[in-house]
Amino acid sequence: ADADRGAPTIFDKIIAKEIPSTVVYEDEKVLGFRDINPQAPVHVILIPKARDGLTQLSKAEARHEEILGHLLYAAKKVAEKEGILDGFRVVINDGPTACQSVYHLHLHVLGGRQMKWPPG
Ligand code: 5GP
Numbered sequence: 001a002d003a004d005r006g007a008p009t010i011f012d013k014i015i016a017k018e019i020p021s022t023v024v025y026e027d028e029k030v031l032g033f034r035d036i037n038p039q040a041p042v043h044v045i046l047i048p049k050a051r052d053g054l055t056q057l058s059k060a061e062a063r064h065e066e067i068l069g070h071l072l073y074a075a076k077k078v079a080e081k082e083g084i085l086d087g088f089r090v091v092i093n094d095g096p097t098a099c100q101s102v103y104h105l106h107l108h109v110l111g112g113r114q115m116k117w118p119p120g
Pocket of ligand 1: 010019021022033034035036037038045092093099100101102103
């Protein structure tokens with residue numbers, strides 16, 4: 001239900017280090033860690049440490065502009081660190097129709113293999 005999408009998620013526990021993750025990028029605003037079910041040789045999840053109502057991109061408001069830009073630039077830094085700057089993909093799944101499963105905004109940074117288009 002839509003109401004459940006404001007509930008805490010597994011990513012809160014990852015941010016709090018209550019459950020382990022392999023962190024590949026971190027700064028004061030965002031955290032990047034390896035996806036537990038990788039869809040490519042490099043698959044990093046990049047999240048804002050403060051969700052601030054950003055359960056999904058479609059809930060974005062003007063106050064989120066800065067963190068949204070910060071996340072996208074951090075995605076480039078993740079790609080650089082992971083050695084996939086020659087070709088990578090950034091994905092945001094928004095809502096059930098797009099297979100979003102965790103309601104804390106996140107970017108998927110994928111690479112290390114040839115990607116297909118359209119993704120399906
Ligand atoms: P979504 O489907 O919402 O766009 O993506 C959520 C992603 O989070 C999935 O790719 C899933 O594998 C990943 N994920 C879910 N739970 C965990 C977890 O506990 N640890 C890690 N590292 N990734 C997770």
